[in-house]
Amino acid sequence: MPTDLTIRTYATPAHLGRHQVLDPRSLAYRRPYDGQPLRATNWEPRIPVLNQQQLVVQGIYTSRDYGLDDDVDALSSCTGNAGTALLSILLSKEHANAAGLNTDNAAAAEHFAIGLYADATSRDEWNDATWPTQDVGSSGLGIAKVMRDRGLIDQYGHATTAAELCVLLQTGPALMGMPWYSAFSSPGIAGFIDSDPNWADSPLEGGHEVCVTALEDVAMVGGVLDPDHTVLRIRNSWGSSWGDHGDGRLYLSTYLALREQIDIVQPRRDGDTP
Structure with a gap:
């Protein structure tokens, strides 16, 4: 295991489950902002909104499918869910199906997300515990490694500043791991998770992974980003009844307020895109 990792762990209730893991070797792969124009972008997932909760209702029986003694109704698999939403954008329908991702069926796509999560817990070499059996959470970095291991992406890059994040979103979606405050769980109008100006005073529930889709x-x-009026859209994994039909929004200023605890990973296909 690399000894120079920066690791911040969080509680892993079943609706969350992300840990922050930073590797200086991969953090070197960033696309700096050099003043190019930034435009609004939209990367729409090709799958229904996923739900890492209410698994049994979806017909996902972990006892049968993963050899567990009992069924669990929720998993700390947000990293796998966010990664699955992102892959549905990167991959054509045909390539997604060939990789085992059914883009037409929410339960089948959730099953795929759980598989990503399980592999990521093994790929997170800093943690000895893995799922199945131990619902320990995972990291965005672990998900990106699994995608590359499976041949689904060519590489992955990072952003460590607001401008770098906006640059990445010019070319595709990105994974965002972030601390999750209880106020974020009850979005306001249009799904803004930071609509409550006092969100930072609400309890920290754990770490969460989402896919930044727009x-x-x-x-x-004056030629400088205004974070108070720049808006990110995220795809969550708590079903379509959450937020704006399963999506949330936040201002770039919220990203800046939490930047030290956020990691941005962008899996990419830079070769022939299927």
Whole structure:
């Protein structure tokens, strides 16, 4: 295991489950902002909104499918769910199906997400516990490694600043691991998770992984990003009844407030895109 990893662990209730893992070797792969124009972007997942909760209702029986003694109704698999949403954007329908990702069926796609999560817990070499059997959570970095191991992506890069994040979103979606405050669980109008100005005073519930699917509004003042009016859209994995039909929004200023605990990973296909 690399000894220079930066690791921040969080509680892993079944609706969350992300840990922050930073590797300086992969963090070197960033696309800096060099002043190019930033435009609004939209990367729509090709799968229904997933739900890492209510698994039995979806027909997912972990006792049968994963050899467990009992069925669990929720998993700390947000990293796998966010990764699955992202893959549904990167891959054509045919390639997704060939990889085992059924883009037409939510339960089948959730099953795929759980498989990603299980592999990521093994790929997270800093943690000896794995799922199945131990629902320990995983990391965005672990999910990206699994995608590359499976040949689904060519590489992955990172962003460590607001401008770098906006640059990445010019070319595709990104995974965002973040600390999750209880106020975020009850989004306001249009699904803004930071609509409550006092969100930072609400309890920290754990760590969560989402897929950033859009740079919805880009605000510039004097050629400089205005984070208070620049908007990110995220795809969550708590079903379509959460937020804006399963999506959430936040201002770039919220990303900046949490930046030290956030990791941005962008899996990419830079070769022939199927």
